[in-house]
Amino acid sequence: MTTTMRAAVVTAFGDADVIQLQHLPTPTPGPGEVLVDVRLTDLIFVETAIRAGQHGGFFDVTPPYVPGNSFGGVVRAVGDGVSADWIGKTVTGRTPSFGAHAEQAVAAAEDLHEVPAGLTLETAVAVSGDGYTALMLEELAPGLAGKQVLITAAAGGMGILLVQLAHRAGAHVIAAARGQAKLDLVKAHHADGVLDYSQPGWEKAVLEATNGAGADITFEGAGGSLGATAFTVAADSSWFSAHGAPSGDFAAYDESEAERRGITVKGIRDLRVDTTTTTVSAAEVLARAAQGDLVPVIDRIYPLEQLADAHRAMTSRELVGKALIRVS
Structure with missing residues (x-):
């Protein structure tokens, strides 16, 4: 039957x-x-x-x-x-x-x-997707310690994990999100600076936070015009991940400008399991969650x-x- x-x-x-x-x-x-x-x-x-x-x-x-x-x-x-x-x-x-x-x-x-002992199923599932991608980004990116790291869509499921990882690695974390509740959340997860990218001219705050140099590393999860704006405040010779598209499309950027300024750009194909060069495993994601590195x-x-x-x-x-x- x-x-x-x-x-x-x-x-x-x-x-x-x-x-x-x-x-x-x-x-x-x-x-x-x-x-x-x-x-x-x-x-x-x-x-x-x-x-x-x-x-x-x-x-x-x-x-x-x-x-x-x-x-x-x-x-x-x-x-x-x-x-x-x-x-x-x-x-x-x-x-x-x-x-x-x-x-x-x-x-x-x-x-x-x-699921490891001591880890709830809710936590395990919550990190299984976002945590996997976050650890892939952590591995793909240059060393985070001492760097100015801009994270957009920072109050999303993956954005929060990236804030945590960058903070634990010793980066100066600039978290961009929309609305006070989301800014309060990322601040509670140890972002060093927060800014509301629904406000005009938000990118100026990134430059102010980095003494005019721009972000050394950008985890761009917003896409669309927000992502394009984030690219304008990426420092020369920096690293930029255009992995998010909640605005409708991935961040648009000028490839010739990226080459001229020495900016390394990673896209969604770098984060697909079948095309990535990272070695992150699901077991590692669960282990990092169990030890408190990833708190969804x-x-x-x-x-x-x-x-x-x-x-x-x-x-x-x-x-x-x-x-x-x-x-x-």
Whole structure:
């Protein structure tokens, strides 16, 4: 008898209303795979952009599809070649592409990691996506100690982690976000200076904080015109990561100017698992979270049937920190 599961389905590219809860056949794990009863899933901004039909050149997906990638749950069954010892373990993992926003998900056994003792499933899932990317950026960037580091979208799920990592590394952290609540949050996480980039001329504050030199390292998570402005206050011979696009697109910059000024620019392809040169592992992410290096800020946990509401909250910049989805 075929069993079914509840799953959130993006039925077409469009606004959040295209997300519908449906009953789909429960997947079966193949060789080297496991079937997980999903408890919690992560939600990151790029998923809302993909749902809207953006970034087709980076993510190959066609509706209808089940969104979501990072999950936490309990292993229900294993495929051929996988030890039955996995069954019943509480784990985090990643689906091969999408499919995590469902009651059951299939993943490669090699992509599973048991949640360390003392780490809640909420924390483990909250760092599994953003923490992975944050550690990749930490590894790609030059040494942070003693550097002037500008972090935009600093109050987002990943921005907060980058603030923490840069602070622990000994950088002077300049955190840019929108609104007093978000500025208070990043200040509480040890940003040395905060500025509201919804205010005109915010970039002047970056120059003031760096004695007119600009930022040595920029973690640019805002994209669009904000990201383009951040590029104008990057110091000569600096390092600039244009990895965020919540404004609709990644930061625009003049490649000839970057070359002339000796600025090293990294883009989204440098952060994709299949194209990156970093050696970060999911096990390292969980270990760093367990030792307190990565402390996610979880604003809200939405039930699966309210995934569309979570998308709306994220795109309207309501969240202070990040959102998770409780599946079961």
